[in-house]
Amino acid sequence: MQFINKHHLIPPDWDAWFTTANGRRTYDYEADYGELHNLDLAKNHLINEQNGLCAYCQKQLTISTASIEHIVPKSQNKALSTNYYNLVAVCKNPPVDPLNNKRHCDKERGNKLLVNIIMLQDCQVTKTKNHSYFAANSDGSLSTKHSIIQELSDPIDAFLNILNINHHSILKNNRAQLLHKIIEPSKNMSHSEKSRYYRAQFHRILNDKRIEYRQYLLIWFGNKIGIN
Numbered sequence: 001m002q003f004i005n006k007h008h009l010i011p012p013d014w015d016a017w018f019t020t021a022n023g024r025r026t027y028d029y030e031a032d033y034g035e036l037h038n039l040d041l042a043k044n045h046l047i048n049e050q051n052g053l054c055a056y057c058q059k060q061l062t063i064s065t066a067s068i069e070h071i072v073p074k075s076q077n078k079a080l081s082t083n084y085y086n087l088v089a090v091c092k093n094p095p096v097d098p099l100n101n102k103r104h105c106d107k108e109r110g111n112k113l114l115v116n117i118i119m120l121q122d123c124q125v126t127k128t129k130n131h132s133y134f135a136a137n138s139d140g141s142l143s144t145k146h147s148i149i150q151e152l153s154d155p156i157d158a159f160l161n162i163l164n165i166n167h168h169s170i171l172k173n174n175r176a177q178l179l180h181k182i183i184e185p186s187k188n189m190s191h192s193e194k195s196r197y198y199r200a201q202f203h204r205i206l207n208d209k210r211i212e213y214r215q216y217l218l219i220w221f222g223n224k225i226g227i228n
C-alpha cells in the first residue's frame with residue numbers, strides 16, 4: 001500500500017540481471033528463473049527503491065524475507081514478467097496466521113488481480129489530506145475508508161482481504177504495538193500537549209520514508225490532528 005516511485009530511469013544493469021549466464025534473455029521470468037544468478041541484485045534494487053519496506057504491507061524487508069512480485073501476474077502477461085515497471089519487492093513467506101490459516105502478501109496474492117493502488121502517487125497521505133483508501137484503527141487493523149466511492153470499496157476490501165493485510169499475529173499486532181509505543185509518552189499530557197505531540201509525530205513519520213507500517217501510522221496520526 002505504499003506508493004512505489006518508478007518515475008525514474010530503468011536501472012542500467014536491469015537487463016543484465018535478467019540475462020542468463022549463457023546470454024539468453026527471453027523476457028519470460030518463469031522460463032529463465034533457475035538460471036538467473038543475479039536476481040538478488042534486482043531484488044536488492046527493488047528493496048532500496050521501496051525504502052526497505054514491502055510494497056503491500058510496509059513491513060521491513062531483507063533479501064531473505066523478500067520476493068520479487070509481479071504486479072500484473074506472470075500468468076496473465078509473460079511479456080511484463082521481467083519488466084522493471086511491473087516488479088516490486090514484497091514479503092516472501094511469512095508464518096501462517098492461526099486465526100484464518102493465511103499468510104500475507106506474496107503467498108496469499110498468487111495470481112489474483114488487485115486494484116493497483118501502489119502505483120498511484122495521488123493515493124497517499126499528504127501534509128493536508130488522507131488521499132489513501134484506508135482507515136487506521138487503534139487495534140492495529142486497517143479497513144476501507146467509509147468515505148470512498150461505492151465502486152472502489154469492493155476492490156479495496158479485496159486488496160485488504162486477498163493480501164491478508166490484517167494478519168493478526170504479525171501485521172495487526174505489530175502495528176498496534178508500534179502505535180502504542182509511540183503514543184505512550186502522551187498518556188498524561190493535556191489535550192493541547194497531546195495534539196502538539198501527535199502533530200510532531202505525524203510530521204516525523206511523513207519525513208521519514210523508512211518507517212515500518214508508515215502509511216498506517218500516517219493515517220492514524222493524521223486522523224487525530226484533523227487530516228482525513
Ligand SMILES: [Zn+2]
Nearest residue numbers: 054057091105
Ligand atoms: Zn508485506
